[in-house]
Amino acid sequence: MAADFKQVVTILIFSNTNFNLLGVIDNYESLQIARRFYSIGGFELHINANKNHTEDLQKNNILLFLKQDDDKSVSHMGGIIGHRENQIADDGSTTDELIITGTTLQGLLSRRLCLPTGADGYDSENGKQETIMKAFVSHNIVAASDADRNISNLIIAADQQRGVDDAWRAKYDKLSDMMNTIGTYAKLGWDILFSISDKQFIFDVYQGKNYSINQSSLNPVIFSADFDNIKAEHFIQDILNSANVGYCGGQGDDNNRLMQKVGSGIGLQRQETFIDCSNAADMTELTTQGSQKLSEMAEVKTFEFQIIPDVSFIYKTDYDLGDTVTVVSRRWGIQMDAQITELKEIYELGNNNLEVTVGTSIPTLLTIFKRATKQIVR
Numbered sequence: 001m002a003a004d005f006k007q008v009v010t011i012l013i014f015s016n017t018n019f020n021l022l023g024v025i026d027n028y029e030s031l032q033i034a035r036r037f038y039s040i041g042g043f044e045l046h047i048n049a050n051k052n053h054t055e056d057l058q059k060n061n062i063l064l065f066l067k068q069d070d071d072k073s074v075s076h077m078g079g080i081i082g083h084r085e086n087q088i089a090d091d092g093s094t095t096d097e098l099i100i101t102g103t104t105l106q107g108l109l110s111r112r113l114c115l116p117t118g119a120d121g122y123d124s125e126n127g128k129q130e131t132i133m134k135a136f137v138s139h140n141i142v143a144a145s146d147a148d149r150n151i152s153n154l155i156i157a158a159d160q161q162r163g164v165d166d167a168w169r170a171k172y173d174k175l176s177d178m179m180n181t182i183g184t185y186a187k188l189g190w191d192i193l194f195s196i197s198d199k200q201f202i203f204d205v206y207q208g209k210n211y212s213i214n215q216s217s218l219n220p221v222i223f224s225a226d227f228d229n230i231k232a233e234h235f236i237q238d239i240l241n242s243a244n245v246g247y248c249g250g251q252g253d254d255n256n257r258l259m260q261k262v263g264s265g266i267g268l269q270r271q272e273t274f275i276d277c278s279n280a281a282d283m284t285e286l287t288t289q290g291s292q293k294l295s296e297m298a299e300v301k302t303f304e305f306q307i308i309p310d311v312s313f314i315y316k317t318d319y320d321l322g323d324t325v326t327v328v329s330r331r332w333g334i335q336m337d338a339q340i341t342e343l344k345e346i347y348e349l350g351n352n353n354l355e356v357t358v359g360t361s362i363p364t365l366l367t368i369f370k371r372a373t374k375q376i377v378r
Contacts, residue, residue, distance in 0.1 A: 023053030037189035041104035075193035114170030129163025208322030212337035248290030
């Protein structure tokens, strides 16, 4: 059945201790849900505190977001409450409006680090990229050697070994950051859903479909103001913090240091950087690590817009998070095939909107700092 974006999203509240259902809310003032393919999503709920079950909107409780037609027997997207406050009016007085925010269930992985497991002081994983991602999750929150680190009702979906053969190392990295980094490099998304019937969290890895005009297997999905299916276009292209050639330094000192070049670029198009890979044991490992880190410094090319729902294409039927679509803007002279990396669902008293981001995003100052710190530590 095609998804109807005009439906109201019902919120189910579950206890964070026994995961029993505490209440149901469908008469809120505003709900925004940000779904992200590679990184942790989030939500923001505005509701009058005098309404039923608002007392159950407490930290760490689980929210599930369901529509009327959703099949209750399958797993669903949800969130974890992390912040609760009352709204303040313009004159400084207290209002009855509650603001509840938190992460999607992906935020569970932000609560763990990737602890070393090997004699070399790292958790080193080899194999298909999906297998590597699931191994890091298993070691640190599902089957960790320290049982206190495990979430007993978190399971990992069957490994389909998507992606190519690869190798990654982790050392006290935040688990969610590792999923983001590996997933972005491998073009594999990840999520955690909640099964109502089993009261289980399910971690899985996902691969988007290609609906661009440059393929013939699937019906293409094209978003353009000329087709009256998008509005509020915002295009960003940025190379200020990018690089396409990396000189990677491995083990050794001065003239004896292992060095390897990765990437390519000619003349004015060439942007070089040094990448510290001092823990790489040989040239193969140095090339792999250098290529992985260089991918984090790629050119930013992103297009943000609002979709006019159900005009040309049906959300979650014709396209979804992680899929590649074609975006055309005659006004800005742009035609690009790009992946949907973020979707923000907005529900406000029947006035629903869907905001979409395709392509890459400009790195934040925190992202740039983390990148530099990783190069120093490793």
